[in-house]
Amino acid sequence: MKTKLFSLVLCLLCLSCTNDDSKNPQEQDPVEQIARPIISSLSKNLVIEGESLTIEGENFIDDGFDTQVMINSMTFDVKPISNTKITIDITDSMGIENSSIRVKVSEQLSEAKYFFIVPKGWYKIETDLDIRKAFVFDDSNTITFLHDRELSPLSYNGRVKKMSGDHSGYKVILTNLGGGNIYDLEMFNENIGVAVNPVTGFFTTDGFETTKSFGDFWEEGEMPVETEIKYVDANSSLIVNCCTAHIYTSDRGETYSSFNVAEEVFSSDSFRTRAYGIGSDNYFYEIGFDSSSSPYAYYVIKSANGYENWELVSYSVEGQYSGKTYFLDYDLIFNISPNDELRISTDLTNSWSIVKENVQNFFIKDRSNWFIISDNNLYATNDSGANWNLELELPIDSQLNHMFFTSNKTILSGNKMLFIKHQ
Template identity: 35%
Template structure:
């Protein structure tokens, strides 16, 4: 009996030990199978860029998804270089555009741990003067830029021969590759002038016909006189819904409803008179402008009789009721005169001297020699082209500084200004833009 009891106890102990070992193995197995949860980083997605073309000081805003993660920092790379920044939110990144970035095309992407966004690109236009390669070697009659837009509108002569003229409206838009030609519906060809009020509203003129656009020349409304012969037609005034077109002999077309209707006045008899055997021409108008008092002025000269005499006329509305101001002063510098105000006219003599008048062309004062052409930004700020340099004064000609070295034998046709941008147009594809 005693022996049996001992055997039973041994068996029980062995059984307990076996069960303990099984339990221990199960615990170890359970411990071995415990794994840390996998951290999932969702795909970084770019939905929209505020722009793809920037100047230094602008801010690139990027909207999208998954720009933040609770376990990892968000890294931004521009041209492969890590940039110090913090995302604004999970759906917004704003990148200041600085001069540390490359002028021209730039690429960027965002990275969170080992997850990387697609690469996107933008174009950086440096401050100062920059050449734009557009319109090949065509002559650019004039161009316009605006503060709230990166569009450029130009009147471009696309004629192939040096003595031919065939000007149409063209446009450039800015994107990640720089300035590229945009689609426009140019209103005919052989246009004589273009004037833009902003990046949507503008008028092109061909003869006494105007083309009024309110959508960046995607379309236009035709207005004016189909019969009248016109010479050296200019768009002398433009606003959001009105426009004045004028020719060298005093013919005018006026619209105040974006070209839906128009009012036409015929050339002045003392400048051009129609006859059965052809018109007679007695003089010409070369420049127009509006004074600070609100009156419109036109400057020119009579050439029928010797000696030639100045022509100065004014109007309260710019298209009719013109009054003679001066027709007796001997003609000196009205051929290239530009009206700035009633007490300031600038002109250039045949000897390339910049001259000014404070009495509507009666007397003149020398300002600068070796002047090929000149352009007006304000009453005291002027540009001149001299010896392939663009010079600037902001003190009415007392001092001059070199703004831009131009290619040899450059011919500048036009300069337009917005608050911080300036664009220069000329022959043989000459096109420069400046951003202050």
């Protein structure tokens, strides 16, 4: 009897165990798996410090878990805009140059994407090219530049190329501009610009993917020597040779007119152009000298439209000058003397005042902001030369050729050198 009772109790216990609320592993509710984030694209491959970077992809949000972005070796908490988009501001604490980025949700980590961070302030872009001029604009990181392909200092062969930013920095891109030896380049914006060889101008509206050629100094009986671009805007351009011959287009190179200013004003072909610019009085000015005069006589002429109906302002042997000359306004013209002195004229070259000694080159942004090269250093003034500050230390024996300024960027180009500054 006791044996039967024990067996009954044992059966009841077994039945109770099989009816327990707990489930065997096969019957338990599955644990929800967190989806791994996926980065499909970045809004930029090259980012300037202070700019925002947008990350697009999938699985950036999972309820109950924080979302983080890992840049290089640092982790940042972020709040995604949506499950497919995150925006993060790039700061100087994240590192510079080659960088990686990942998205992390809980312990799930995306594959890395790569981009390039450029710091604010002066940054050296590595190059082995001799760059004559370089241009960059506030709405783009693409650099358009003119460089010398010849290795010999006794010869020159110019080409127009570009640099664009990618995840490994700046890379050189070829343009479709032919035209042989390109002597000068000016850009109105990233897409509109003009290049010239010694004979002809080339107008572009698409960053030199295509061009329209205009003018021909040979056909006009003029010397194709020292051909330079003196003016460019959205539709027009003026190119000038060494000897006051002008070619002008007002319709992006579709048509052009040509004339020789010296022959029009002086009935002579012995005049040489030094500088050209637009004054605050809205007149176009040209200054230069008469090579047939001894000593040289210096002339100033002006025109309401910059290409015809020139009016003589002055012709004088006073105020002798030579070398690099820059016209900022009719009352502010710059020159380097043979003694490496930066000088200014406020009376249309009749007289000169020394601003700074030991100056090998200079670049002018506006009436107050000037830059000079002195003993392999770049110095700047923001008070018209009253005070000078060290702006940038340069390599020994540097040859700097050009500076270009926008509201937020400055680019400095030279032989095997390219520096960019983001404000």
